[in-house]
Amino acid sequence: MNAQNRTYKICTTISALLITAVLFPSLLQVCGLTGCTSDTPAVDEPKTQVQTAQTPAQPASAQTPAPAQPASDLKEYKPTGNPMFSHKFTADPAPVVIGDTLWLITSHDETAPNGRLNRNFRMRDWCLFSTKDMKTWTEYPTPLSVSEFKWDGTHTAYAAQMIPRDGKYYLYISTNGNGIGVAVADKPEGPYKDPIGKQLVTPAQCFATTHSWACIDPTVMIDDDGQAWLVWGNRKCYYAKLKKNMVELDGPVKTLDIDLKDMPFEEGPWIFKHDGRYYLIYACGNPEKLAYAIGDKVDGHFEAKGILMERSGNCGSNHPGVANFNGEWYLFYHTGANGGDFNRAVCVDKMTFNADGTINKVPFSKEGIFGAAEQAKK
Numbered sequence: 001m002n003a004q005n006r007t008y009k010i011c012t013t014i015s016a017l018l019i020t021a022v023l024f025p026s027l028l029q030v031c032g033l034t035g036c037t038s039d040t041p042a043v044d045e046p047k048t049q050v051q052t053a054q055t056p057a058q059p060a061s062a063q064t065p066a067p068a069q070p071a072s073d074l075k076e077y078k079p080t081g082n083p084m085f086s087h088k089f090t091a092d093p094a095p096v097v098i099g100d101t102l103w104l105i106t107s108h109d110e111t112a113p114n115g116r117l118n119r120n121f122r123m124r125d126w127c128l129f130s131t132k133d134m135k136t137w138t139e140y141p142t143p144l145s146v147s148e149f150k151w152d153g154t155h156t157a158y159a160a161q162m163i164p165r166d167g168k169y170y171l172y173i174s175t176n177g178n179g180i181g182v183a184v185a186d187k188p189e190g191p192y193k194d195p196i197g198k199q200l201v202t203p204a205q206c207f208a209t210t211h212s213w214a215c216i217d218p219t220v221m222i223d224d225d226g227q228a229w230l231v232w233g234n235r236k237c238y239y240a241k242l243k244k245n246m247v248e249l250d251g252p253v254k255t256l257d258i259d260l261k262d263m264p265f266e267e268g269p270w271i272f273k274h275d276g277r278y279y280l281i282y283a284c285g286n287p288e289k290l291a292y293a294i295g296d297k298v299d300g301h302f303e304a305k306g307i308l309m310e311r312s313g314n315c316g317s318n319h320p321g322v323a324n325f326n327g328e329w330y331l332f333y334h335t336g337a338n339g340g341d342f343n344r345a346v347c348v349d350k351m352t353f354n355a356d357g358t359i360n361k362v363p364f365s366k367e368g369i370f371g372a373a374e375q376a377k378k
Helices: 003-023 025-030 047-054 372-376
Strands: 075-077 089-098 101-109 125-131 137-139 157-165 168-175 180-185 219-222 228-232 238-242 265-274 277-284 289-295 302-309 321-325 328-335 345-350
Touching (some): 101 157, 101 321, 157 219, 168 219, 265 321, 277 302
Antiparallel strands (some): 125 137, 219 228, 265 277, 321 328
16 A cells, blocks of 8 residues: 555544544443543543533532521511410420520420321420510420430420529420430520430339329429429429439439328429419319419428319310519410310410419410400500
8 A cells, every 4th residue: 555545544544533533422432442431531631520510519518517597597476365376286384584585495296297186195396485575476496306315215205394503504304204304505595415314313213103104294493592403293293302413313302292182283393482482383183273382391391272273174284384574473384275185285374472372363364465455454
């Protein structure tokens, strides 16, 4: 073959390869005629850019932990009557006043998966609200779920109460049969964490009762001398001192000495102090009314004084919470206004004392503290 023919064939071959590369690039790759299969691609090959184009990088949210809940996640409500909140089912209200703010912890009756009303307790976390004027309420993201307590096997978040001490916030919680726990946070809205990894009070310490749910419904107070007290129970009312660290009992568990008369203790105690005397409000009987007792010492003797609130008529249970806020006493409680025994609703009304220290009966109120008649008094 002469030089002219060789040159012609070489040019023809190169032209064919160029046409193939343009029209059938995958064919060349299969045949190994490109550098794509090389273990060491050419320096000038934009390999990273090609990978980026073919497989977009994950968004930042998938690579780094989610940030804390922003302020925009807070929700505001202005109740117009009882129940206070209708967007979710709440129960077991526990108010606490910290500075110029009233904080309200509640348990949470979750909606059934099928959207129907529950036929049993479905409770896995607690809710948190706050107010500065009892008119506008702010709801916060969930401060605590029962899954935080690895020792609990019931997965049921019963009543709880929060109290501040020495710059920390302690939330005492109960479960359905596994005892009472404590969680701690650096701010009222949490998040709360279990600092001890075990029960603060075990069912075995509820020695005067044998049913599984005896160890529930904690209420806590710090007396004027700095001593903290924990009170709880179902069918029997128990109490114990707390150490100053607030996460250990300081001494044995005992039963509270109460002359109940014809107002038997069922559950849901709430203890507080007013004018040098100690008050214990509790759920009485079944279906439950609210009764109250008065004592001269926090560890008794107490004497039942009367019925504070009658049965709601649409819910078998009730649970009191009391707060003195902006010069007024308030009784928080729950009814079945949103759907019965397992779909409850938190309410609030004013509570007043007589000169002898007894408490006036509090009737159920549809308007509560939010109605036109109540607002006209201000």
